[in-house]
Amino acid sequence: MKALVAIKRVVDYNVKIRVKADQSGVETANVKYSANPFDEIAVEEAVRLKEAGVVSEVVAVSVGPAAAQETLRTALAIGADRAILVQTDDEVQPLAVAKILKHLAEAETPDLVILGKQAIDDDSNQTGQMLAALLGWAQGTFASKVVVEGGKVLVTREIDGGLETVALTLPAVVTTDLRLNEPRYASLPNIMKAKKKPLTVVPVAETGVDVAPRLTTLKVEEPAKRSAGVKVADVAALVDKLKNEAKVI
Amino acid sequence: MASYKAPLRDMRFVLFELMGGDDLASLPGYEEFTRDLIDPVLEEAAKVCEEVLHPLNRSGDEEGCTFENGVVRTPKGFIEAYKTFRDGGWTSIACDPAYGGQGLPKSVNTLVEEMICSANLSFGMYPGLSHGAYVSLHGYGSDELKDAYLPKMVDGTWSGTMCLTEPHCGTDLGLLRTKAVPQDDGSYKITGTKIFISAGEHDLTENIIHLVLARLPDAPKGVKGISLFLVPKFMPDSDGNPGPRNGVACGSIEHKMGIKASSTCVMNFDDATGWLIGQPHKGMQAMFAMMNTERLSVGIQGLGLAEASYQGAVTYARERIQGRSLTGVKHPDKAADPIIVHPDVRRMLLTQRAYVEGCRALGAWAARALDLQKHHTDPAVQEENEEFVALITPVIKALMTDLGFEATNLGVQVFGGHGFIREHGMEQYVRDCRIAQIYEGTNGVQALDLVGRKLPAKAGRNLRRFFHPVAEYIETHVEDDTMGEFVQPLAKAFVRLQQATAQVARAGMANPDEAGAAATDYLRLFGLTALAYLWARMVEVSLPKVGGADDSDGFYTAKVNTARFYMERVLPQTNGLFAQIMAGGKSIMAFDEAAF
Numbered sequence: 085m086k087a088l089v090a091i092k093r094v095v096d097y098n099v100k101i102r103v104k105a106d107q108s109g110v111e112t113a114n115v116k117y118s119a120n121p122f123d124e125i126a127v128e129e130a131v132r133l134k135e136a137g138v139v140s141e142v143v144a145v146s147v148g149p150a151a152a153q154e155t156l157r158t159a160l161a162i163g164a165d166r167a168i169l170v171q172t173d174d175e176v177q178p179l180a181v182a183k184i185l186k187h188l189a190e191a192e193t194p195d196l197v198i199l200g201k202q203a204i205d206d207d208s209n210q211t212g213q214m215l216a217a218l219l220g221w222a223q224g225t226f227a228s229k230v231v232v233e234g235g236k237v238l239v240t241r242e243i244d245g246g247l248e249t250v251a252l253t254l255p256a257v258v259t260t261d262l263r264l265n266e267p268r269y270a271s272l273p274n275i276m277k278a279k280k281k282p283l284t285v286v287p288v289a290e291t292g293v294d295v296a297p298r299l300t301t302l303k304v305e306e307p308a309k310r311s312a313g314v315k316v317a318d319v320a321a322l323v324d325k326l327k328n329e330a331k332v333i
Numbered sequence: 334m335a336s337y338k339a340p341l342r343d344m345r346f347v348l349f350e351l352m353g354g355d356d357l358a359s360l361p362g363y364e365e366f367t368r369d370l371i372d373p374v375l376e377e378a379a380k381v382c383e384e385v386l387h388p389l390n391r392s393g394d395e396e397g398c399t400f401e402n403g404v405v406r407t408p409k410g411f412i413e414a415y416k417t418f419r420d421g422g423w424t425s426i427a428c429d430p431a432y433g434g435q436g437l438p439k440s441v442n443t444l445v446e447e448m449i450c451s452a453n454l455s456f457g458m459y460p461g462l463s464h465g466a467y468v469s470l471h472g473y474g475s476d477e478l479k480d481a482y483l484p485k486m487v488d489g490t491w492s493g494t495m496c497l498t499e500p501h502c503g504t505d506l507g508l509l510r511t512k513a514v515p516q517d518d519g520s521y522k523i524t525g526t527k528i529f530i531s532a533g534e535h536d537l538t539e540n541i542i543h544l545v546l547a548r549l550p551d552a553p554k555g556v557k558g559i560s561l562f563l564v565p566k567f568m569p570d571s572d573g574n575p576g577p578r579n580g581v582a583c584g585s586i587e588h589k590m591g592i593k594a595s596s597t598c599v600m601n602f603d604d605a606t607g608w609l610i611g612q613p614h615k616g617m618q619a620m621f622a623m624m625n626t627e628r629l630s631v632g633i634q635g636l637g638l639a640e641a642s643y644q645g646a647v648t649y650a651r652e653r654i655q656g657r658s659l660t661g662v663k664h665p666d667k668a669a670d671p672i673i674v675h676p677d678v679r680r681m682l683l684t685q686r687a688y689v690e691g692c693r694a695l696g697a698w699a700a701r702a703l704d705l706q707k708h709h710t711d712p713a714v715q716e717e718n719e720e721f722v723a724l725i726t727p728v729i730k731a732l733m734t735d736l737g738f739e740a741t742n743l744g745v746q747v748f749g750g751h752g753f754i755r756e757h758g759m760e761q762y763v764r765d766c767r768i769a770q771i772y773e774g775t776n777g778v779q780a781l782d783l784v785g786r787k788l789p790a791k792a793g794r795n796l797r798r799f800f801h802p803v804a805e806y807i808e809t810h811v812e813d814d815t816m817g818e819f820v821q822p823l824a825k826a827f828v829r830l831q832q833a834t835a836q837v838a839r840a841g842m843a844n845p846d847e848a849g850a851a852a853t854d855y856l857r858l859f860g861l862t863a864l865a866y867l868w869a870r871m872v873e874v875s876l877p878k879v880g881g882a883d884d885s886d887g888f889y890t891a892k893v894n895t896a897r898f899y900m901e902r903v904l905p906q907t908n909g910l911f912a913q914i915m916a917g918g919k920s921i922m923a924f925d926e927a928a929f
Contacts, residue, residue: 098338114886116341118376157373269381272422272435275373276365312666 085232085254087130087139088194089164090185091123091146093155094205107303119155122200124162125260128267129230130198131163138232139196141165145188147181149173153283160278161270167281172288172295178206180295182214187291189219194255196237201226201259212259222252226261336648337387337641339379339448342888343690345372347697348440350874351867354701357438360708371441378445381421382452385414390453391758393594394765398535400586405534405596414456415489415537424460424489428467432483439707443700446630447693450637454765455594459492461630462532465623466493466544470563473611473619478563481573482542492538495623496527496545496564496600503529504778506617507555511547511602513562513609523547523564523607526584526599529772533598534566534583540575541566543600544623545607546616553614561616562607580605591764625726627773629699632729634769635737636692642744642762643685649748649757650678672747680902681743687899688736690892691864694871695733699725721798724787725863727779731853732860734769735776741766780852783859784837785845796834803827803866810869819872822900823865829911830862836915850918858910865904868896 095101096116104111119127133139144159144167146152156167170184189197202209216223224230224239228247231238232254240249242261252258270278288295316322326333348354349368358367389410396408418424427442428434437445449457467486470479470493485491502508511525523545527533534541543564552558567575584599611619650673654664658674672678699722706718741762745752752759770776787795807824810816837855841848875889875896884890 111885113882114884114888154369154372157369161373161377269385269417269421270373270377271420272374272377272426272437274422275377276370276435278373279365279370 085139085195086141086143086192087133087196087198088185088189088192089123089126089130089142089144089159090181090197090199090211091127091144091155091159092120092200092203092205093117093146093148093152094120094203097121097204103304103306107305109301109304117151117155119158120200120203120205122202122204122260122262124158124200124267125262125264126198126200126258127159127162127164128265129227129258129260130196132265133196133230133232134163143168143192143194145170145185147172147176147184147288150285153285156283157275157278158270160281160283161275162268163274165281167283169283169285170288170291171285174288174295175297176288176295177297177299178208178210179214179298180293181211182218183293184288184291184295185211185215186218187293189215189255196232196255197221197257198230199257199259201261212257216257219255219257222256223258224250224252224256225259227258228261228263230258230264337383337451337644339375339382339451340640340693341375341379342886343693344375344444344447346871346874346888346892347693348444351694351871352440352697352701354438354440357440357704360438360704361710362436362708363438363704366438366441374437374441375444377421378423378448381418381423382448385417386449386452386456389414389456389594391755391761393453393455394591394758394761395755397588397593398586398596400583400596403534403582405536405583405586405598407535407537407596408594411456411594412537415459418456418460419489422488424463425487427464428487429471429483432471432479433487439700439703440697443629443633443696446633447637447640447696450634451641452637453594454634454638455592457634458592458595459532459535459537460489461627462495463489463491463493464630465495465627466542468626469495469544469561469619469623470542470610472622473561474563475610478608478610481569482563482565485540485573486542490538491540491542492532492535493542493544494530494533494600495620495627496530496533496543497620498529499526500528504775506546506559509546509548509559511545513547513549513560513607515549516606519608521547521549521562521607521609523562523581523602523605525602527602528599529587530598530600531595533596533600534586535596539567540569543581544610544620545602546620547607549613556617558614559616559620560613561610561619563610564602564605564607568606589768591761591767624773625722628726628730628779629696629703631769631773632692632731632733633696635734635766636689636696637737638762638766638769639685639689639692639737639740642741642759643682643689645757645759645762646682646685646744646747647673649751650682653751678747681747683895683898684903685740685743687868687895687903688740690871690895691868691899692733692736694867695725695729695860695863698867699729717798720791720795723790724783724795724799727774727782727787728856728860728863730773731770731776731779731783731856732863734766735857736860738763738766738770776856777853780856781849783856784841784848784852788834788838799863800831803862806866806869810873815876816869816873819869819896819900822904823862823869826858826862826865826904826907829907830858833858833911833914840917844918846922847918850921851914854910854913858907858914861904861907861910865900868899872896 096118102111130142142164144164147170199212226241227239228242229240236251357363393408399406425434426437430436499509513521513523545562545564546559568577570576580603584601587597653672654667654669658670663670663674702718702721706715745759748759810820837851875892878889
């Protein structure tokens with residue numbers, strides 16, 4: 085069976101995010117980018133399924149600028165077999181990504197699509213769910229364990245108050261949570277091999293998907309700075325402040 | 334404990350922008366190494382160093398190696414970390430692809446080495462020594478030996494050592510006594526005691542391959558009678574797997590000031606079976622092949638530790654609030670200002686930074702020369718670069734470890750009492766750095782090598798490989814409006830270096846003690862001038878980008894400002910060094926020995 089894995093190029097989690105002076109977004113010039121950590125987990129899971137003999141081919145896909153090829157190479161270095169970049173320099177929102185992935189899924193006919201549950205840049209947590217709905221496939225989100233057996237995929241999900249295991253009929257969409265696995269370090273020989281693995285670039289227009297944003301960003305602001313605290317003389321003063329200044333009691 | 338983040342931004346600057354590393358892929362044998370491959374290699378190396386090696390640095394120092402019944406155990410976590418390191422292919426990065434290596438350019442490998450040294454120098458000793466043994470065996474061993482041993486040494490299944498030092502002989506190997514007796518089957522029986530053997534015994538690999546200097550029965554006296562032998566801990570069986578134990582055992586391990594997680598062993602050879610590497614009595618030649626590589630690597634150790642110390646010091650100087658700025662309160666919202674407002678703290682941080690970034694460029698320059706020496710198609714270019722490497726090797730080893738020691742010491746000072754206690758790991762960098770000034774030839778020996786061997790070699794041709802490009806650079810840029818500020822101090826230091834060179838050559842010819850007395854000061858004067866040249870070149874690359882789109886993170890602005898600090902506040906050291914050299918060695922040698 086074939087697995088399709090979606091991977092997004094995001095600002096590295098170590099970078100201290102700064103807001104652009106005009107409040108139109110966050111500063112992205114000279115900023116380190118890397119693969120979305122949840123997507124790395126998705127790649128790792130697909131590669132493990134391949135190593136276990138369950139999956140025969142892992143195809144990594146990304147939607148984004150030309151530089152996202154680097155991100156796809158990291159997926160290839162972990163062990164994906166080939167990669168597809170749907171290239172666009174425009175902003176692509178979750179619905180557009182889901183439609184593009186649907187287009188790719190129809191062309192590639194995978195049995196399993198694995199994605200990170202969310203990307204750490206916009207934290208939308210929507211693409212996987214939208215993709216499953218558009219395809220009309222079963223979905224198992226926030227997976228902390230994935231087992232394929234008897235034509236089904238058993239997904240253990242992290243939910244409030246415990247774990248829930250669902251059995252999905254294939255083909256299915258799975259989104260990964262943090263505890264699903266710990267991605268390996270890519271080995272040097274595999275990094276070198278990754279350079280030679282096939283990577284196809286498809287202009288977004290060729291997918292026929294209208295990627296025009298449906299949402300408009302009005303303003304991006306940093307959280308307000310916390311101002312210094314004050315010492316109060318006694319309990320009465322504290323109660324007074326809580327009542328009249330903070331208005332919480 | 335201080336955290337470590339590999340300085341990839343500066344590494345890319347040095348490799349690609351300063352040294353023009355994009356052309357590496359045009360050299361035969363390096364076709365694959367385009368930037369789109371080098372970048373992920375550096376990033377993955379950074380991940381392994383930051384996440385796997387660095388967390389074991391302080392615990393490894395606290396625990397150290399243990400020795401019991403001839404068995405050495407490395408600290409907790411080292412076995413697992415070594416497995417990750419080996420599985421990632423990092424033991425083989427700079428090795429010959431014919432034996433399973435990755436054949437990475439030295440220019441890239443040097444940067445990876447720096448990360449390993451910053452993250453965990455003790456850990457790096459194990460693969461580092463293996464690589465030294467690999468270099469000698471690869472260069473001088475028979476095909477039979479190479480085929481039998483190199484693949485497993487390259488993939489890290491087996492490790493290697495270099496057994497040179499004996500209890501009575503370190504620097505002067507001519508005194509060594511370990512003997513090798515030829516056997517009928519072509520092997521040799523090796524008997525003797527070696528000390529200070531790094532990675533001589535440990536639990537990271539299934540076999541350890543010792544490269545041992547010893548004398549044949551008919552050997553001439555002194556260094557001309559030394560041969561090199563390969564002595565495995567376990568004799569390989571017919572399938573190449575470790576078989577019966579050979580007659581070599583660890584007698585004890587040393588208790589040391591630093592690199593405590595690296596085992597430093599006494600190795601006893603008792604009729605151990607070995608095989609000759611290279612020609613009889615030519616062991617020093619094969620050993621020096623390793624030694625020159627290792628000297629560059631030791632220089633990188635000084636750099637790596639300085640970088641790690643700098644990172645810790647900057648973080649602390651921003652967080653530690655204490656006292657108020659001399660020119661008025663800077664952070665009224667806090668009970669005190671962070672200590673980074675104080676001139677003396679900034680002086681220390683900038684000194685560390687100027688040393689680190691200058692030394693990174695110097696290491697990259699030598700690494701590039703090695704790449705050109707080995708892979709360029711024009712024999713004239715190869716030779717030029719070989720001459721440059723020969724000249725700069727002792728400078729890199731001694732200067733970068735001396736500056737590394739000074740920088741790590743400043744790191745402790747920035748932390749104050751919190752640097753002196755072990756908790757933050759700052760004092761460990763000082764202790765770990767201390768050995769780098771000593772092993773692979775003490776820094777005093779490096780200075781003698783520079784003055785006594787490298788300056789006069791080839792009638793001064795080696796020296797011209799440095800003097801000519803610097804002189805030309807000064808001439809081209811000294812009148813430049815924007816570069817003049819940086820090139821003029823370089824020009825002054827260069828004149829001092831030229832005069833000191835003439836003085837050392839002249840006085841040394843008449844009386845070798847004069848050259849010996851000047852050597853250490855001369856090497857530092859040489860090294861600081863080399864850094865000034867590189868700082869000027871870094872400014873040249875950076876100035877056009879200052880304030881532009883690529884400078885939104887302030888990288889190029891900071892580069893130029895650090896260069897300014899170096900020229901104004903570090904390079905003047907050359908004045909004092911020059912005066913010391915010109916004063917001659919009389920006051921040193923005339924002193925009555927009995928009065929010490």
